[in-house]
Amino acid sequence: MKTVNLKVKRFDPATRKSKFQDYQVEVDDSAAVLDAIIEVREYQDETLAVRCSCRSAICGSCAMRVNGHAKLACMTKVSSVSPNGETIVVEPLGNAEPVKDLVADMGPFWAKVKQVQPWLKPSLPAPDREYIAPQEAMQDLVGAVNCIMCGACVSDCTVLEVDKNFIGPAALAKAYRFVGDPRETQTARDERLSQLSKYGGIWDCTHCYECVQVCPKDVAPMERILDIRRAAVAAGFRDNNGTRHSDSFARSVKHTGSLDEFRLLPESLGLDDIAAQLKFVPTALRAIAKGKVPSPLHHKRPGAEHVTRIFDEMEKE
Amino acid sequence: MRYAYYPGCVSQGGTPELFTAMKAVGEALGFTLEHLKEAACTGAGVLQERDPELGDTLNARTFAMAEKRGLPLMTICSTCQGVMGQANYRLKADPEYRTFINKYLKPEGLEYKGTTEVKHFMWVLVEDYGLNRLKEHVRRPLTGITLAPFYGCYVLRPSKKLGYEEHPRRDTYLEQIITALGATPADYSGKTRCCGFPILTMNRTNSLRMAGDHLLEAQETGADAMVTPCPLCHLNLDGQQPEAAAVRKVQLNLPVIHLPQMVGVALGIEPKALGLNKHIVSTRAFAAKVPA
Numbered sequence: 326m327k328t329v330n331l332k333v334k335r336f337d338p339a340t341r342k343s344k345f346q347d348y349q350v351e352v353d354d355s356a357a358v359l360d361a362i363i364e365v366r367e368y369q370d371e372t373l374a375v376r377c378s379c380r381s382a383i384c385g386s387c388a389m390r391v392n393g394h395a396k397l398a399c400m401t402k403v404s405s406v407s408p409n410g411e412t413i414v415v416e417p418l419g420n421a422e423p424v425k426d427l428v429a430d431m432g433p434f435w436a437k438v439k440q441v442q443p444w445l446k447p448s449l450p451a452p453d454r455e456y457i458a459p460q461e462a463m464q465d466l467v468g469a470v471n472c473i474m475c476g477a478c479v480s481d482c483t484v485l486e487v488d489k490n491f492i493g494p495a496a497l498a499k500a501y502r503f504v505g506d507p508r509e510t511q512t513a514r515d516e517r518l519s520q521l522s523k524y525g526g527i528w529d530c531t532h533c534y535e536c537v538q539v540c541p542k543d544v545a546p547m548e549r550i551l552d553i554r555r556a557a558v559a560a561g562f563r564d565n566n567g568t569r570h571s572d573s574f575a576r577s578v579k580h581t582g583s584l585d586e587f588r589l590l591p592e593s594l595g596l597d598d599i600a601a602q603l604k605f606v607p608t609a610l611r612a613i614a615k616g617k618v619p620s621p622l623h624h625k626r627p628g629a630e631h632v633t634r635i636f637d638e639m640e641k642e
Numbered sequence: 643m644r645y646a647y648y649p650g651c652v653s654q655g656g657t658p659e660l661f662t663a664m665k666a667v668g669e670a671l672g673f674t675l676e677h678l679k680e681a682a683c684t685g686a687g688v689l690q691e692r693d694p695e696l697g698d699t700l701n702a703r704t705f706a707m708a709e710k711r712g713l714p715l716m717t718i719c720s721t722c723q724g725v726m727g728q729a730n731y732r733l734k735a736d737p738e739y740r741t742f743i744n745k746y747l748k749p750e751g752l753e754y755k756g757t758t759e760v761k762h763f764m765w766v767l768v769e770d771y772g773l774n775r776l777k778e779h780v781r782r783p784l785t786g787i788t789l790a791p792f793y794g795c796y797v798l799r800p801s802k803k804l805g806y807e808e809h810p811r812r813d814t815y816l817e818q819i820i821t822a823l824g825a826t827p828a829d830y831s832g833k834t835r836c837c838g839f840p841i842l843t844m845n846r847t848n849s850l851r852m853a854g855d856h857l858l859e860a861q862e863t864g865a866d867a868m869v870t871p872c873p874l875c876h877l878n879l880d881g882q883q884p885e886a887a888a889v890r891k892v893q894l895n896l897p898v899i900h901l902p903q904m905v906g907v908a909l910g911i912e913p914k915a916l917g918l919n920k921h922i923v924s925t926r927a928f929a930a931k932v933p934a
């Protein structure tokens with residue numbers, strides 16, 4: 326047995342105020358954080374609200390922030406987050422409104438999942454027997470399919486923190502589950518990719534790896550977002566700053582071995598988008614005043630011909 | 643302390659003061675840095691997104707160059723470190739994959755055998771050089787100065803692929819270095835978050851909101867400056883600070899210094915020789931506060 330010190334963020338729906346409350350409980354050495362919270366609720370304070378069901382990392386209902394990062398409380402050992410008896414801070418999921426104490430409102434989470442139309446749109450009429458899908462194609466979807474909709478990734482997503490309009494990691498990972506499914510019709514897939522390429526979609530992810538870090542099921546939502554980006558670009562949805570940025574980046578590295586920052590900004594914005602270009606003029610002028618604008622004469626690195634060759638050979642394949 | 647040196651594109655482009663500062667600090671600490679001038683861009687995650695194998699090939703090429711010299715590889719950019727670290731993780735784990743990638747290196751007479759270590763200067767200071775040894779070189783301790791650490795995503799996540807199993811405290815090294823130099827680290831939640839730079843051209847408003855929020859939070863701790871091991875974070879946090887302040891409708895005036903600049907100041911190197919005059923947000927008040 327060991328003593329656990331918990332600092333729990335409690336939200337009172339009547340006053341709509343949050344405050345931290347300290348608890349101390351005795352639990353088994355192998356206990357999970359959820360066990361400690363349940364111990365509190367059962368024997369010390371029955372008003373403490375927490376959501377859980379399977380206690381086996383399957384149902385996804387016990388996700389919350391433990392010491393600042395989203396985790397499944399039932400899967401997180403006390404010994405891993407408090408090796409020397411340090412106080413464990415527990416809070417409800419981030420990027421969500423609390424309902425009461427550790428229970429967060431999952432309404433907006435499900436609304437975003439619905440937004441990506443999480444159902445298969447196969448060609449009709451249906452075949453006599455089942456739709457056949459090749460093994461490799463389905464294996465590629467295993468990551469996305471493993472999602473248990475716990476909301477940990479959404480809790481810690483850095484873009485959702487500043488923009489509620491972003492579809493977010495869980496729903497985008499779910500979208501890939503259908504984008505990558507060979508049973509979808511071409512039309513349905515194109516329609517999805519067109520929607521997902523818009524504002525709030527795949528190009529708004531900032532590549533911060535928070536969702537990859539916290540996902541308890543190795544869905545790696547950010548990697549799934551990159552999968553959709555590749556699919557969208559390949560399907561011809563190229564009229565966006567993300568694709569232009571990627572093209573400009575690749576062009577300069579391919580031909581010179583290094584990144585041509587002088588061209589990257591204007592080429593990403595689109596050379597004809599004068600309004601967007603103008604927004605960056607003050608930044609550029611300040612940098613020039615400090616003598617730190619990259620040279621417009623971008624020199625090749627020595628050995629650049631090998632970089633070009635590698636690009637050529639790999640692009641051909 | 644001899645390393646194959648990979649300074650990255652940005653320290654040779656948009657933040658030249660970082661390159662200057664590392665050179666001065668490397669000399670003062672007795673580092674021998676063999677600049678791999680033929681090494682290509684790491685791909686910064688952007689090339690990896692287009693074609694993961696292409697990205698790994700460019701990085702395997704760099705690792706092979708270091709391996710040939712029998713040296714570990716040192717970077718001064720969180721993004722380069724993360725991208726290279728992940729590439730190395732894949733290449734080391736899978737000999738078959740390495741054989742596949744090596745096909746493309748062969749015409750240049752290169753082969754990667756999977757033995758190169760890739761380490762950010764921040765990791766080198768703590769793990770190889772040692773903070774006690776660093777302390778011996780401090781001429782002007784940063785006493786009375788508070789510094790807000792800002793790591794950059796790529797040296798933190800995904801921790802599984804960045805050597806955290808072997809070195810679990812890598813997420814505290816900035817604070818450790820700040821303390822070793824005599825300053826006080828500021829604690830705030832944004833220190834491990836994203837600066838917003840990757841989406842600057844895709845969604846400028848969100849990018850600036852992110853930078854603005856972290857700068858404001860750090861400023862409100864009373865920090866004299868922010869310190870970062872990532873030049874890409876620097877481009878947003880320093881380069882775009884006036885715009886970030888405007889988007890968030892707040893006053894921001896927080897100098898953002900590169901890790902080697904902070905070390906250099908404590909070693910007694912002149913601010914100008916560290917490029918501290920090249921910043922968008924003036925570093926003068928910070929430099930003046932350092933006890934003589």
Ligand code: SF4
Nearest residue numbers: 482530531533534536
């Ligand atoms: S990688 Fe993208 S989706 Fe994942 S947490 Fe960061 S911004 Fe959100």
Ligand code: SF4
Nearest residue numbers: 472473475476478540
């Ligand atoms: S992707 Fe991972 S973290 Fe996000 S909801 Fe699914 S299981 Fe949870």
Ligand code: FES
Nearest residue numbers: 380384385387399
């Ligand atoms: S209680 Fe079901 S996942 Fe934790």
